[in-house]
Amino acid sequence: MSGDHLALDLAVTIRHDGHGGVADDLAEAAGLTRWVRAHSAAFGEDAAVAAEFTADEAARTAVAEVRTAVRALFARAVLPGPPSSADAGRLPSARQALDRLNAASALAPVAPRLDWPDDGAPVASHTVPGSPAPADRLGAALARSAVAFLAGPDRELLRACPAPRCVRYFVKEHARQEWCKPSCGNRARVARHHARRREERAGSDG
Ligand SMILES: [Zn+2]
Numbered sequence: 418m419s420g421d422h423l424a425l426d427l428a429v430t431i432r433h434d435g436h437g438g439v440a441d442d443l444a445e446a447a448g449l450t451r452w453v454r455a456h457s458a459a460f461g462e463d464a465a466v467a468a469e470f471t472a473d474e475a476a477r478t479a480v481a482e483v484r485t486a487v488r489a490l491f492a493r494a495v496l497p498g499p500p501s502s503a504d505a506g507r508l509p510s511a512r513q514a515l516d517r518l519n520a521a522s523a524l525a526p527v528a529p530r531l532d533w534p535d536d537g538a539p540v541a542s543h544t545v546p547g548s549p550a551p552a553d554r555l556g557a558a559l560a561r562s563a564v565a566f567l568a569g570p571d572r573e574l575l576r577a578c579p580a581p582r583c584v585r586y587f588v589k590e591h592a593r594q595e596w597c598k599p600s601c602g603n604r605a606r607v608a609r610h611h612a613r614r615r616e617e618r619a620g621s622d623g
Contacts, residue, residue, distance in 0.1 A: 421590070422571075423459045424563035425482075428487050428586050431503050437582055439503045440586055441543040446472040453555060460545045461514045462527070466551050476552035476565050483521045483556055487563045489514035491586050494567060494575050500579040503584035525557035580605040 421496040430452060434440035443449045449472035453460075458602035489508040492500035499505075509517070525545050533539040545554055556610075566572065580601035587597035594600040 422562075422566065423456065423559060424487050425575075425586060425588065426459070427484050427559055427562075429490055429586060429587075430484065431488070431501075433582050433584055443484070444479060445479055446474050446477045447476045450576075453496060459562075460555065460558050462545070463492070463554050467558075470551055470555060472473055472552070476489045479521070479556050480559065483559050485509065486514040486517040486521075487559075488586075490518070490567055491575060491577075493575050494572050496587070498578055501584045501586055504520055518563055521556045522560035522564060523557070524553040525563070527557075550576070555559060567583070581608045602610050 430448075432442065432443040439488050439596055441448075442452055447566065450470060453467050453470045453472065457464050457470075460467040461537070468477045478495065485504075485508065488504060489511060491512050492505060492508055493514075500508075508514070511531075527543040528546050530542050531539055532542065545557075548608035571588050575586060576589055576597075578585045578587060578601050580596050581604055583597060583604075585597040
């Protein structure tokens with residue numbers, strides 16, 4: 418099966434660019450090709466398709482729409498906490514996001530399959546009946562990953578990193594984790610320190 422965190426990996430292709438702005442790893446078809454191939458193992462039964470995938474602009478648009486739906490539903494999942502600031506003001510409604518996600522999933526439905534070798538234990542796997550286009554298969558796999566993630570236990574551990582300039586979603590790995598990674602915690606502490614210094618100076622001036 419696809420890794421549940423494939424949807425999270427997709428969401429964070431919108432990221433801080435290191436200079437105070439927001440970068441999009443999937444801004445061009447070549448970026449999607451690179452991303453899909455780098456994550457091919459996480460596509461489960463679609464891994465072979467992912468490993469040889471070459472994106473065109475239509476595929477890029479389709480995957481970007483799945484990503485927008487995922488980010489809209491992530492923004493809902495982290496409530497009452499704040500969403501990622503990268504796109505908080507321009508996300509579709511939850512209803513539109515659900516429709517988009519479910520439509521992408523339906524482009525390549527999977528069928529459970531049982532194999533039971535003469536000399537071994539039964540093995541369950543999934544097949545994709547028919548021969549949907551690779552872009553539809555991969556878009557559906559991403560949508561399935563989002564379905565599994567959002568309906569699963571990790572949804573409640575999802576957070577938008579509150580560090581200055583960071584726009585990442587992450588899954589908390591322990592109860593007290595506040596930041597997506599240690600460098601974000603360091604940056605936030607430095608920012609708090611400077612804010613305190615400014616307040617102290619303003620206080621002594623007045
Ligand atoms: Zn962060």
